[in-house]
Amino acid sequence: MRKLGYRIAAVAVVTATAATVTAVRLVAPSEATTTTVGRMVAGAEVKAAPDSTSPADLAVDFEALLGQHSVLASNMMRSRFRGDDDFVQAANASLGRNTDDMTGLVGKLFGDATAAKFRPLWSEHVVMLFAYAGALADHDDTAKAKALAELTEYETRLAQFFSGASQGRLPMATALPLVVTHIEHLTGQADAYAAGDYTKADELFRMGFQHTYDLGLGLAKALLPPSDTAVLDEPVWRLRSQLGKLLAEHAVLIEDTTRAAVTRTPDFTASGQSMNANTSDIAAAVDTLFNAAAAKQFQQLWGTHVEALVAYAAATAAKDTAKQQMARDTLTKFQKDLAKFLSAATNGRATPAALEAALGEHDRMLMQHADLYAAKNYQSAHDIAYETYDHMFHLARTLADAFGSTVAAKLPKGGAATGFGGLAGHV
Amino acid sequence: MRRLLALFLLVLLSSCHGSSPPVAPAPASSAPADDFRSSTTYEKTALPVRLRIPALHVDSPIIDLGLQDDGAVEVPESVHEAGWFDGGPRPGQDGPAVILGHVDSKAGPGIFAGLHKVKAGTLVEVVRADKSVAKFTITKVSRVEKTRFPTDLVYAPSLDPTLRLVTCGGTFDHAAGSYRDNVIAYADVV
Numbered sequence: 001m002r003k004l005g006y007r008i009a010a011v012a013v014v015t016a017t018a019a020t021v022t023a024v025r026l027v028a029p030s031e032a033t034t035t036t037v038g039r040m041v042a043g044a045e046v047k048a049a050p051d052s053t054s055p056a057d058l059a060v061d062f063e064a065l066l067g068q069h070s071v072l073a074s075n076m077m078r079s080r081f082r083g084d085d086d087f088v089q090a091a092n093a094s095l096g097r098n099t100d101d102m103t104g105l106v107g108k109l110f111g112d113a114t115a116a117k118f119r120p121l122w123s124e125h126v127v128m129l130f131a132y133a134g135a136l137a138d139h140d141d142t143a144k145a146k147a148l149a150e151l152t153e154y155e156t157r158l159a160q161f162f163s164g165a166s167q168g169r170l171p172m173a174t175a176l177p178l179v180v181t182h183i184e185h186l187t188g189q190a191d192a193y194a195a196g197d198y199t200k201a202d203e204l205f206r207m208g209f210q211h212t213y214d215l216g217l218g219l220a221k222a223l224l225p226p227s228d229t230a231v232l233d234e235p236v237w238r239l240r241s242q243l244g245k246l247l248a249e250h251a252v253l254i255e256d257t258t259r260a261a262v263t264r265t266p267d268f269t270a271s272g273q274s275m276n277a278n279t280s281d282i283a284a285a286v287d288t289l290f291n292a293a294a295a296k297q298f299q300q301l302w303g304t305h306v307e308a309l310v311a312y313a314a315a316t317a318a319k320d321t322a323k324q325q326m327a328r329d330t331l332t333k334f335q336k337d338l339a340k341f342l343s344a345a346t347n348g349r350a351t352p353a354a355l356e357a358a359l360g361e362h363d364r365m366l367m368q369h370a371d372l373y374a375a376k377n378y379q380s381a382h383d384i385a386y387e388t389y390d391h392m393f394h395l396a397r398t399l400a401d402a403f404g405s406t407v408a409a410k411l412p413k414g415g416a417a418t419g420f421g422g423l424a425g426h427v
Numbered sequence: 428m429r430r431l432l433a434l435f436l437l438v439l440l441s442s443c444h445g446s447s448p449p450v451a452p453a454p455a456s457s458a459p460a461d462d463f464r465s466s467t468t469y470e471k472t473a474l475p476v477r478l479r480i481p482a483l484h485v486d487s488p489i490i491d492l493g494l495q496d497d498g499a500v501e502v503p504e505s506v507h508e509a510g511w512f513d514g515g516p517r518p519g520q521d522g523p524a525v526i527l528g529h530v531d532s533k534a535g536p537g538i539f540a541g542l543h544k545v546k547a548g549t550l551v552e553v554v555r556a557d558k559s560v561a562k563f564t565i566t567k568v569s570r571v572e573k574t575r576f577p578t579d580l581v582y583a584p585s586l587d588p589t590l591r592l593v594t595c596g597g598t599f600d601h602a603a604g605s606y607r608d609n610v611i612a613y614a615d616v617v
Contacts, residue, residue, distance in 0.1 A: 235523075238585035246586075261460035268459040276466035283469045288522035289584050292471035303465030314460035404584065410514060411582040412500035415573030415609040418539070419595030420506070422531035427543050427596045427610070 055220075055228035058109050060241055063216030064248055064393045065102045068386075070186065070212035071252045072098055073126065074205050077133035077190040082265075084378075094382045095126055110223050114165055121161055125154050129186055136194045151187070155179045162219055170222035182212055198270035206274055209252065213245045240400040246282050247396035251362075251389045253278050254306060255369055258313035262374045275306060289403045290345055301341060305334045309363065313370040328367070335359040342399070347409075350402040358395050365391065472520040473555035478509040478528075482549045483541040485509075489553070492527060502527055506537035512582070518553035519561030519616060521586040526553075530594045530606070539594035543570065543610045551590060551614050563590045563614035570596050570608050581611060588616040 072095045099122055107115035128150050135143035159175040166175075185208030192201035221229045231237055253275045260268035279302055287295035308330040315323035339355035365388040372381035419427075475489045492501040492510035503510040506529035516522030529537030549565040571577060581591050590613075597608030 235579050235583035235585045238587060242586040257463075261458070261463075264458050264460070266459070268463075272459075272463050279466050280469065284521055285586055287469070287471060288516045288520060288586060292469070295471065296469045299469045300467055303467050306465040307463065310460050310463045314458050314463075317458065317460075407584050408579070411578050412494060412512065412514070413498035413578070415571075415576035416500050416502055416527050416593050416595070417605050418502050418527055418593065418609070419530040419537070419599075419606045420533045421599045421601070421604070421606070422533050422535050422537075423540060424531075424599035424601075424606075427530050427540065427606075 053108065055109065055224050056231050056237055058105060059217060059220030059224065059229060059232060060237070060244065060397075062102070062105050062109060062220050063213050063241060064244060064389075065098060065105060066216035066219075067209050067213030067245065067248060068252075068389055069095070069098050069102065070182070070208045071205075071389075073129055073186055074189055074208060075256075076126075077129060077186065078193050078201075080130065080133035081137050081190075081194050083137075093379060094386055097386060099123055099126070109220060110165060117161065121158060125151065125158065125183070128154060129183075129190075132187055133190055136190055148187070151183050155183055162223070166222045169226075170219070178215055178218065182208070182215060185211060193267070196266075198267040199273065201267075202270040202274040205256075206249070206253075206277070209249055210245065213248075217241060236401070236404050239404050240397050243285060243400040243403070244393050244396040246278065246285055247399075248389055248393045249278050250282065251366075251392040252385075254309055254366060255385050255388065257306075258309055258366065258370045259373055261310050261313035262317045262370055264317060272310070279303060279306060286345075289407055294345060297341065298338075301334060301338045304330060305338070305359075305363070308334065309366050309370075312367055313374075316370050316374045331363045331367075332360075335363065342402075346402045346406045349405055350399070358398075362388070362391060362395070472517045473557035473559060475511050475518045475524070475526070475553045475561075476556050477554035478526060479552040479554065480545075480549065481552075483539075483545060485538055487528075487538055489526065500525075500527065503529065506532040509538055515582055516584070516588075517555070518563075518590055519555070519559075519588060521588050522584050523582060523587070523589045523591055524553075525582060525591045525593060527593045530596060530610070537594070539592065539610075542592060542594050542612055543568065543596045545612055550617075551592070553590070561590075562617040564617055565612050565614045568610065568612045570610050572597075572607060573605075573609055576609060577611075590614040590616070 076095055099119065102122065103115050103119040106118045128147055132144065132147035132151065135141075135147050156176065159172060159179045162179070163170050163172045163175040185204050189201045189204035189208060192198070192204060217232065221232060232241070253271070257268065257271040257275045260271045279299060282302065283295045283299035286298040308327045311330075312324055312327035315321075315327060335356045336352075338359055339352040342355050343350050343352045365384055369381055369384045369388065372378075372384060474491075477487065478489050479486050487507065487509045490503055490508055490510045491513040492503070493513055495501055500512055501510065509526050509528040511518070512525040512527065516524050518524040518526070528539040528542075530539050530542070531537045545565055545568055547565055547567060551563040551565065553561045553563070555561065581593065592612040592614070594610050595606035595608065596610035597606055599606050
């Protein structure tokens with residue numbers, strides 16, 4: 001289980017189980033003076049969601065953390081090129097925090113001994129990726145070749161680690177290409193970003209996120225006993241995993257896009273394109289779950305949200321408080337409109353008030369992220385980005401369950417009457 | 428070990444920060460974010476119009492199927508036509524698209540007479556209204572009692588672009604006038 005996280009409980013949004021609980025924020029290790037902080041959302045006192053520790057729950061959490069690792073590693077490498085003041089925080093705090101969370105989860109999933117081996121091994125490639133990025137930034141071909149050689153050697157060791165822990169379920173021949181692809185996505189996006197090819201860099205950024213996210217589930221399925229992971233192939237778990245990936249990706253892409261808007265860097269256009277691709281993917285999921293008309297309506301609403309957040313970031317950069325307020329007002333309306341839409345789509349399984357509160361929290365965190373970034377308070381900006389990812393991932397879980405229940409109620413009942421007996425005894 | 432690594436990273440970061448020239452993209456003269464527009468042109472996958480399974484000599488138009496009053500899925504009137512359950516995803520779109528066909532009539536074979544013996548790897552093509560073709564390969568075939576029909580595995584939404592082909596099989600209940608089992612072929616998009 002993650003040490004810091006927003007747990008949006010199913011009981012919060014889904015009427016069928018409860019109506020009062022919406023979110024909980026556990027306290028980061030660095031926030032040593034407090035224990036657990038409750039929040040007031042939509043007038044209801046916030047309580048901790050039940051701690052889900054089934055292997056399937058942990059496996060889905062593991063894939064989210066691995067996907068987040070890919071994003072944080074990419075950001076760390078890009079920061080190195082940009083020479084941002086924030087790269088120390090990006091590299092050392094966010095990535096370290098992600099590694100801490102992953103190690104904790106590895107311990108719960110696969111045991112303390114595996115976790116003890118995992119942490120130093122995993123941390124090693126973060127250092128190597130930083131060295132690679134530094135070599136690129138310095139145009140030092142010798143250092144780049146050295147970093148690549150180290151990464152290549154490392155890929156084999158990491159694949160051996162996973163393969164060895166799987167008790168034969170993950171052959172080395174399968175594990176190695178998966179690890180190699182992860183490293184290639186990260187170095188590839190770095191190469192493209194350093195060359196100013198932001199479109200290619202962002203394409204690889206998305207591919208890297210999606211590959212690593214899926215890798216997390218694949219590893220969990222390989223390393224855990226089959227009896228613990230069989231449920232992960234069931235539609236309800238697939239939907240939780242897939243919707244979590246789409247919405248978590250939304251969080252990282254909107255952060256990336258608003259960062260570029262705040263800093264007015266030329267990578268903004270490519271970030272915006274990636275953002276739009278993700279929006280289309282989420283709309284496609286709505287089509288699958290409901291219908292094309294709902295997808296179209298959703299995309300319009302979601303687009304309003306994305307545009308308002310970008311506008312807020314741009315206004316923040318321009319110190320234009322009037323435009324900031326316009327963006328806030330747009331987001332407030334969006335939260336009401338989307339909450340109403342989703343509640344109707346789920347036949348009331350998701351309550352408008354709880355949805356509005358959850359969407360409001362999402363937007364609040366993203367605006368705070370833009371504010372902090374513009375104020376060059378990078379440590380806090382990275383902290384809120386980390387929490388935003390977690391919040392969105394868990395909101396996705398709640399939505400997946402509400403969507404799944406809604407669709408399940410409309411599915412055909414029983415088998416199909418598709419025969420009249422002419423071939424009886426032969427089929 | 429963790430602290431050593433963190434320290435090592437910090438040393439690296441500090442030294443690099445002070446010595447290497449930034450290769451950062453320079454801020455743009457105008458704010459590109461001012462022109463940003465979110466995508467609003469969602470394009471839905473076209474409707475399925477024809478089913479082809481060369482290995483089974485199937486080449487049939489596809490009709491739309493909904494639900495009957497009792498909640499069961501509709502089936503094609505003709506035993507020589509396939510039908511797509513229009514309450515679910517379209518073939519090639521994310522999610523499980525379901526196509527149903529009869530195994531037989533009272534007198535002879537129907538469009539899915541050979542489905543129970545189809546092999547894994549068999550190609551299935553679905554032509555759509557925009558002339559695009561979604562291609563799938565069969566991954567497995569199962570036969571289940573209709574009373575234990577796996578509704579979730581066949582119809583329940585995930586975002587995997589898959590196809591399910593459904594027909595009848597097993598023993599025939601002459602009193603009820605129907606087969607006791609359904610044959611389900613599962614296919615993944617190519």
